[in-house]
Amino acid sequence: MALIECPSCSKRISSKASVCQYCGSQLSGDTQVLSTISHIKRSNQLVNQGLLSMTIFIAGVVTWFWGGNTAEGVRAYIAVICFVLGFVGYLITRLQIVMHKRKKV
Numbered sequence: 001m002a003l004i005e006c007p008s009c010s011k012r013i014s015s016k017a018s019v020c021q022y023c024g025s026q027l028s029g030d031t032q033v034l035s036t037i038s039h040i041k042r043s044n045q046l047v048n049q050g051l052l053s054m055t056i057f058i059a060g061v062v063t064w065f066w067g068g069n070t071a072e073g074v075r076a077y078i079a080v081i082c083f084v085l086g087f088v089g090y091l092i093t094r095l096q097i098v099m100h101k102r103k104k105v
Contacts, residue, residue, distance in 0.1 A: 005038035050093040057086025
């Protein structure tokens with residue numbers, strides 16, 4: 001027995017359950033199919049998080065060099081915060097993607 005995600009509400013339920021105890025939806029089909037679907041959904045979530053992190057990083061670059069001059073004052077602080085959050089967020093997301101790919105479906 002393993003825990004899988006319900007395809008309707010995404011809560012963790014038993015792989016042997018025929019009905020989700022949270023939303024009441026019928027779990028039809030093979031457990032392997034449901035496991036594969038939840039694995040793909042998590043992969044998509046991680047890719048989206050990576051794209052969001054890169055967008056934040058690029059926003060920092062644009063803020064830093066906006067108008068042709070390097071940033072000064074408050075604009076510099078905002079740009080550095082975006083740099084750091086975007087870069088660290090991207091590194092964490094990449095690590096999560098690597099660990100997720102190592103999992104067996």
